[in-house]
Amino acid sequence: MTLTDSLVDFFLETRIHTENICKPLEIEDYVVQPIIDVSPPKWHLGHTTWFFEEFILKPHFKGYIIFDEDFSFVFNSYYETVGKRVVRSDRGNLSRPSVESVYSYRTHVTEAVKNLFTTTQTQELYDLLEIGIHHEKQHQELLLTDIKFILGNNPLLPVYSNSFTEHSVKTESQEWISMDEGIYEIGHNSNAFCYDNELGRHKVYLHPFKISSNLITNQEYIEFIEAGGYKKFDLWHAEGWDWVNQNQISAPLYWHSIDGVWHNYTLNGLQKVTPEAPVTHISYFEAFAFAQWKGCRLATEFEWEAAQTNFSWGQRWEWTESAYLPYPFYKKADGALGEYNGKFMVNQKVLRGGSVATPIRHTRPSYRNFFQTSLRWQYTGLRLAK
Structure with missing residues (x-):
């Protein structure tokens, strides 16, 4: 062949x-x-x-x-x-x-x-x-x-499929992974396929930092809600606080409180929220506010890429603190295919990792997804750094 x-x-x-x-x-x-x-x-x-x-x-x-x-x-x-x-x-x-x-x-x-x-x-x-x-x-x-x-958003909340699994529950305890300060290389580094926004492999200097081994879970996020996280303006960016109030946001997308019990719509239909599963369908605003509440922050995309060999990823697209910008030496392709990535490098945040909806053979450590800060219909979650 x-x-x-x-x-x-x-x-x-x-x-x-x-x-x-x-x-x-x-x-x-x-x-x-x-x-x-x-x-x-x-x-x-x-x-x-x-x-x-x-x-x-x-x-x-x-x-x-x-x-x-x-x-x-x-x-x-x-x-x-x-x-x-x-x-x-x-x-x-x-x-x-x-x-x-x-x-x-x-x-x-x-x-x-x-x-x-x-x-x-x-x-x-x-x-x-x-x-x-x-x-x-x-x-x-x-x-x-x-x-x-x-x-x-159909009032009947119909089942799409009983066979699609949105998450796998892991029982490993949350740990802090320590990363040394130093020079790290960032960007695609093989002959395999990548998008042009991953090219321009370059060096970055990182201060010492720690990154969490696991994604934040539903249970941890429920604690944020119960602590009044959506009502404390000091946890939010000004734009995020406006977004919360204008849209009356009080929980992740697809969450419903039924008789005091949190449920969420999944592709298997309406289910009780699984406490141990990683939280999903949150905006960058929500990820940032949760990190603030925990006295932490989100990792930059460079910290994420430098540390990713130390933890498992791929269940949720992970919000980072990095603006979506071109790498050094980035060159936009000629013609129509040059419109693929370059013209979107403004007013967006980078997500890393992939999700349960990402098809096989389509993600890698250097993959850069990107969305506006208010969007949350993708399988988006968060990992803490400090």
């Missing part, structure tokens, strides 16, 4: 996995968009397909027949270079094209990509296919968390 054959297999495996995520859905679920940050499942299915059509098939497959001329307008996300697109908040208004048509579109593009790679194999195509695969994997994570938000 050649390297290209292996990558095509990876591509096909990825395409199947996206559709498997949607299998538990009812047809009515495919078009719902409760908030601007959440895209309908049908749109994810189409957008990940458009990516391959736009960046691989159109420019590189001579004689390729475009499935539908309107789909570039419908399924482009934010690529100004490519052309006009549906406004993000209007994705939920796309009752057409039908779900059946979108699945036909997926089949059309998948088969065309397979056919292209049987006759044409260049490094440029290899690189485009690889980034397309990982782009779809990013959307698999978003698709799953968007589905959770859609169902979690």
Whole structure:
């Protein structure tokens, strides 16, 4: 098997996995968009397909027949270079094209990509296919968390799947891991795939610090709530305090107090909160306030990366204290793919690690996720530092 054959297999495996995520859905679920940050499942299915059509098939497959001329307008996300697109908040208004048509579109593009790679194999195509695969994997994570938000805001709180596990409870005691001061190298350092925002490996100086071995649990977070954490302005940034009061925030997303007992919506339906499980669906504002309450702080992304070999990670995206900025020597790619990361490097915080929604073969110690400080529909948690 050649390297290209292996990558095509990876591509096909990825395409199947996206559709498997949607299998538990009812047809009515495919078009719902409760908030601007959440895209309908049908749109994810189409957008990940458009990516391959736009960046691989159109420019590189001579004689390729475009499935539908309107789909570039419908399924482009934010690529100004490519052309006009549906406004993000209007994705939920796309009752057409039908779900059946979108699945036909997926089949059309998948088969065309397979056919292209049987006759044409260049490094440029290899690189485009690889980034397309990982782009779809990013959307698999978003698709799953968007589905959770859609169902979690349905008054019936329906079950998505009884087989999806949102957390595994660990019983190891919380410990402080001591890290020496010194010079540490940060950034991607192998020939394996990474995004451009991980490149520009560089050295940073870190003062001595300690980082917690475990994520903060639901029980620890309940203690914060019961201690009046959401009512103590001195724990919060001014912007975070405004956010709490304007939105009447009093607990993590999906939490409901029923007869004095905390429950949370999960993909298995409404469940009692598991005390030992890591807390999730909290904003950066909440993570910061909790750390303040504990007399601690959040780790920087550089501290996290330097220390990550000393603890297990991957259950929750972990908020850091670092602004999302380019590394030294960062160079934005030319053309449309240059819009992938660089233009978002403002007004966001970095998250590290991955989560239970992150697909396999898609995270690594240098992976940099990023979101605005108020967002919490992803599986976001926190680890303390001091």
